[in-house]
Amino acid sequence: MQESQKNWFKNWFNSPYYHILYKDRDYTEAQLFIDNITNYLNLPEAAKVLDLACGRGRHSIYLNQLGYDVMGADLSVNNIEFAKQFENEKLHFQVQDMREPFEVKFDAIFNFFTSFGYFENEADHLTALTAIKASLKEYGFAVIDFMNVHKVIDNLVEKETKVVNEITFNIKRWAENGYIFKNIAFEHDNESYDFTEKVKAFTLEDFETLMHQAEIFLLDIFGDYKLNKFHKNESDRLIMIFK
Structure with missing residues (x-):
């Protein structure tokens, strides 16, 4: 990794x-x-x-x-x-x-x-x-x-789009292998960005x-x-x- x-x-x-x-x-x-x-x-x-x-x-x-x-x-x-x-x-x-x-x-x-x-x-x-x-x-x-985590996983919004400061953030969420993931993808100033948050589902x-x-x-x-x-x-x- x-x-x-x-x-x-x-x-x-x-x-x-x-x-x-x-x-x-x-x-x-x-x-x-x-x-x-x-x-x-x-x-x-x-x-x-x-x-x-x-x-x-x-x-x-x-x-x-x-x-x-x-x-x-x-x-x-x-x-x-x-x-x-x-x-x-x-x-x-x-x-x-x-x-x-x-x-x-x-x-x-x-x-x-x-x-x-x-x-x-x-x-x-x-x-x-x-x-x-x-x-x-x-x-x-x-x-x-x-x-x-029980409530979060039960109510996970799998896909969402947020526009903030004229930037469109495409968000995906999922639970896997004891972690909760949140992927955030967007473009700004002709550059593509992709971040994934990963938090242990304690x-x-x-x-x-x-x-x-x-x-x-x-x-x-x-x-x-x-x-x-x-x-x-x-x-x-x-x-x-x-x-």
């Missing part, structure tokens, strides 16, 4: 077209979730918080506005270069792979909006969880907000197995951004609190 296919996320998340396609995401809903989860965790004032796989830093900025000392980390050099314009005394950004533990320890680590499960090598997912655990303070908490049981291997304690599970109970066939999200 070519390196570009194995590490597709490095190329796609670094691409300006990724941000064009997803520019209309609901950030009001995201901020509601951040409000709810930080209140639930009852974090100390000026808590040290890591936004892991932070993208261009929008959620890191909001966490900082809530009063937290925030580090945003992402594998994409372009994303971090963009985010650095928003840095202040208590908001910093750095390029880092989630498979590597951080030198500093955090009161809370947030991995928002299905930013997990990208690795080709199965062992890397366990490595990432172990790194999260190693980066937490003794009384810190971590949160992974993942898709509910169920709650899969996460429980990984967490057991990483000696992580799963404390609570929610099924949406209002922190309602998780229901396997109905919930929009799989939100896990652990330490």
Whole structure:
């Protein structure tokens, strides 16, 4: 398998077209979730918080506005270069792979909006969880907000066309061999582009197995951004609190 296919996320998340396609995401809903989860965790004032796989830093900025000392980390050099314009005394950004533990320890680590499960090598997912655990303070908490794969697969839209900024994105989705794929093909400035997102279709049981291997304690599970109970066939999200 070519390196570009194995590490597709490095190329796609670094691409300006990724941000064009997803520019209309609901950030009001995201901020509601951040409000709810930080209140639930009852974090100390000026808590040290890591936004892991932070993208261009929008959620890191909001966490900082809530009063937290925030580090945003992402594998994409372009994303971090963009985010650095928003840095202040208590908001910093750095390029880092989630498979590597951080030198500093955090009161809370947030991995928002299905930013997990990208690795080709199965062992890397366990490595990432172990790194999260190693980066937490003794009384810190971590949160992974993942898709509910049962509902996603049941409602998969196989083909879709989206026009954004006068670019026509042709999208195909399918589930295969324990992964969910999303192919995005388009043309722009007489160039053809083709990216395929690939995310491991982790169920709650899969996460429980990984967490057991990483000696992580799963404390609570929610099924949406209002922190309602998780229901396997109905919930929009799989939100896990652990330490």
